[in-house]
Amino acid sequence: MASCLLMLVGWAAEAQSIIRDAEIERGLRELAAPVLRAAGLPASTRIIIINDRSLNAFVADARHIFIHSGLLMRMEDPAELQAVLAHEAAHIANGHLSRRPANARSARSAAALGLLLAVAAGSASGNGELGAGIAIGTNSSAVRVFLAHTRAEETSADQAGLRYMVQAGIDPAAMLSVLDLFRGQEALSTGRQDPYMRTHPLTRTRLRNVQAFVNGRSGTAEGAESTPEARYWFARINAKLSGFLNNPAQTLRRVGRRDEGEIATLTRAIAYHQGADASRAISEVGRLLQMRPNDPYYQELQGQILYESRNFPQAVRAYARAAQLAPREALILAGHGRALLAADTSSGNAQARTVLERAYARDPFDPRMLRDLALAYARGGNNGMASVVTAERYAIIGRMEDAEIQATRASGLLPNGSGGWLRAQDVLRVAEIAQSRRNRR
Template identity: 25%
Template sequence: MLKRTRSLLYLCIVTALSPALPSQANSLDLPDIGTAASGTLTIAQERQYGDAYMRMLRNSQPIISDPVINEYIESLGHRLVANANDVKTPFTFFMIRDRNINAFAFFGGYVALHSGLFLHAKSESELASVMAHEIAHITQRHLARSMEDQARRSPATLAALAGSLLLAIAAPEAGIAAMTATTAGNAQSQINYTRSNEQEADRFGIATLAKAGFEAQAMPRFFGRLADEYRYASTPPPMLLTHPLPEARITDSRARAASYPEKHLSPSLSYHLTRSRIVARYAGINGEAALDWFNRAEKGASQQLKPAFDYGRALVYLDKRDFDKAQPMLEALLKQDPNNNFYLDAATDLYLGKKEYQKAQSLLETALKVNPKNPVLTINYANSLIEDSKNQQAVKVLQRYTHDNPDDLNGWHLLSQANSHLGKSQEDLAARGEILALKADWNKAIQYYTQASKLADLGSLEQARYDARIDQLMSQRDRFMALQ
């Protein structure tokens, strides 16, 4: 019973992982029922729950806070969102370090990708097909509709079900207990409802994929390959457990994709640069294994992807502090494409590793003139200033950055570090308080701000700012707790 309930809970959490229905071809096959849940759970409530879930995930999952990777998946995701139907919330895309093939979406427009997807998706269109599927789960409000369906068949209210979901993330066993009464008796209907959501998300996702200029055929190709690869596996990847791929679903997606013009796109260098970065740093393999992977992968690849493999090798050498091997590779890549953030980020690491701080700063200052306020460049620039003991200058950069990007842990970590070096304990505590709040550790966040307030001069503007933030955090904590 416990295993069944746990899987049902997980089905609810990840119910948004499927591609979507075409808006032009065969557009009359399905009615637009994406707003069916609007009468019970509002968009504002979904966003509130989504924010709460995201804070819990930051505290419990190995989320990759890599500015370069985040920039790529956000760019790709928003290209898809711009071509999706029924978009009612902002979208946030992020990556979890996990070699298992999976992705999931939840309230508030949040889409998570496992790093393992990049090891199995062979092209940008294949990765985009998974993301389009997840986007469709959100735009069609499948999680809210699934909960609404459960609420009709049980004494539980939609708010109670959503609260149990949040509680399950915060304290898994308690959440499972809370869900038992409402889900354990409805296993088959929940599974059927989820399968219909998967098919609907496939159809809407293919439409989004095609409209965004990707290969519509990439979705059935990727899912078909997964189904064939794991057909007889004793432990299939989580994606196939929560998003089963019966032959009927694959056949339907192939027919749907066939109604769109076939495209043959050139390989995306940005996708393969991201893939190389994941292999080098987040695949859980050592440097020698990563170098072997790059050498084998390059043999059958297009010549235009050679920079991606050189970049991956350069990262391995950087991480091994073999700067003599990394430097000629990175400088050659920068010469080819001087405004490429993948190369600029790695070159910054190279120069900082060699303690050539001014060289790193000059490189980034030039790049920031072309692309001001870019998160990758700004974070690297702030880090280079801290490494060069220019902490006061770094604080000024990071204060602007954290104002513009308040949910980025990288900015707060660096701001804490710079203030600590300057001996500004109260500002260090405030930055650490923001990190804790982003992870839903409200009481400790309030505690850190309270300590900061005590360190500030009595009656100063600084103290007033800390006290005002304490009031805000207490209100946020109360709203968060009320959700459970």
């Protein structure tokens, strides 16, 4: 825990928010799986969406791939998303990150770069909700240097990514479609370019090489259509993103009210919810559950809408069903615990602590879950553990002085050597190191 918290020390001047949503993360895992297998990367490699309308994707370490929501929402086919993932996976597999430590040491905001890694480990908050934020300094010049690739690395990643796509049965022509999004930007000033261009130089030679690979490919993947499963999850991801991130009225006009298909119904449910029309939102979710009664993510969406409409007893039931269907989904467990706390009954508060402890065991870096777990401990009279998780939450969001205060308080309330006491010592060590770093600047 201490080493993970240490990566959170420091904040960049400009911040963006991470999108955490169990349904979207499931879809990303489904789409990434064949690419990661082809690249020889572990299935645990995580795909993180940053809530940013600009077009960008990057890697910050060997375990996480970041993609902007703006780029994802510009794509029209799952193969295009898989092309981006294949390219970024190639940067990892080809060892292009090995030169990064020298860059990080020379960057004034190197501590903020570590934040990227910790955020990817799960430090952003949210439960079935989009846009729950934590700071990431991807706009600072130091971070751009850290994330930038050379032209040789870009060519290498293109060729390796194309091979991964063919091996996974994905049409490599999708990479051309992605590069076409950036065609012509090399002529723009740096300030007008999408961030992707500033870290992934696009040259005519690079485009020609990709085109030559596609033209010369006679393998089975050439011209292959995305699988129905890939199209399905890609559609669900985009429905969730567009429903939550776009203007509700515009979304409803685009989707229409007569399309009774699953994806249109999902999009309308979210748009109605965003437009504060809870009755219609619940009605649309009801249709989704008629289509897929055992879908945990639709149960979770129902729980979220009910919770945010302050119908806490029904929200508890919806989240409980979602957690029953997906007992390993930390974000769903966190939502269930949050709804139980909102209902505020003695039995519900005790159950909330148990549920939130299960969420913590699967994702201990979710600030919102930590806030709720602290409340559950406090309501149960365990102020020592409430202070521990509050200290961890403050450390994760960069409030190190407050983290130190809470950790010191926890140390005095908990038995020496106990698990909670040891976690408090971890926070105190991180706070001490953070102070040393500030003093050296």
